[in-house]
Amino acid sequence: MTTTANQPGTDVMPVVSQQTLALFASMAVGIPEADDAEAYENIVAQLLAADGVDALNAPWDTSTVDNLANHRLRIESMTRRQSDFAGGLGVYIVAKGVDMGTGETFVWTTGSVAIVAQLARIHHMGALPAVVELVVGDPSPTTGRRPQHLKVLSLSVAQ
Numbered sequence: 001m002t003t004t005a006n007q008p009g010t011d012v013m014p015v016v017s018q019q020t021l022a023l024f025a026s027m028a029v030g031i032p033e034a035d036d037a038e039a040y041e042n043i044v045a046q047l048l049a050a051d052g053v054d055a056l057n058a059p060w061d062t063s064t065v066d067n068l069a070n071h072r073l074r075i076e077s078m079t080r081r082q083s084d085f086a087g088g089l090g091v092y093i094v095a096k097g098v099d100m101g102t103g104e105t106f107v108w109t110t111g112s113v114a115i116v117a118q119l120a121r122i123h124h125m126g127a128l129p130a131v132v133e134l135v136v137g138d139p140s141p142t143t144g145r146r147p148q149h150l151k152v153l154s155l156s157v158a159q
Contacts, residue, residue, distance in 0.1 A: 027120035028091055034079040065148065068108055069136040072100040072153065076129045078119055083111055093119050097129065112148040119150075127155035 043059040050056045075097040083092045092111035131154040137147040
């Protein structure tokens with residue numbers, strides 16, 4: 001397994017059958033691609049309304065795994081972006097929602113194979129918003145990677 005400097009906490013795509021890989025790809029590409037124009041608009045509007053140091057840094061402060069692990073999260077929307085992570089999926093997900101314990105909004109990015117598969121299926125089912133708990137395992141002694149998955153607590157009913 002090849003590792004790179006940007007790999008901690010990120011799964012590498014395991015060997016799966018072509019049929020499973022095709023199904024995975026069809027669901028993952030169904031997640032809307034991120035709109036860069038909208039993202040820039042949101043960043044500029046947020047900066048123009050900033051009232052201090054934290055607010056001026058907020059657009060680049062995506063919630064980290066450690067901040068969200070073991071929290072009950074309401075995922076309200078997601079988009080996908082291209083990834084150039086060596087050995088990865090070629091995509092990662094940007095999930096947005098609310099930490100139900102604190103009431104704070106979050107923006108979280110993940111390229112974890114298991115989580116991207118779970119989110120792709122949730123999106124494919126039309127089951128947003130979804131309430132989940134982010135589960136992060138202990139680091140592997142050989143790779144340093146921390147396995148991650150979502151404990152799905154509830155899904156919205158498709159209309």
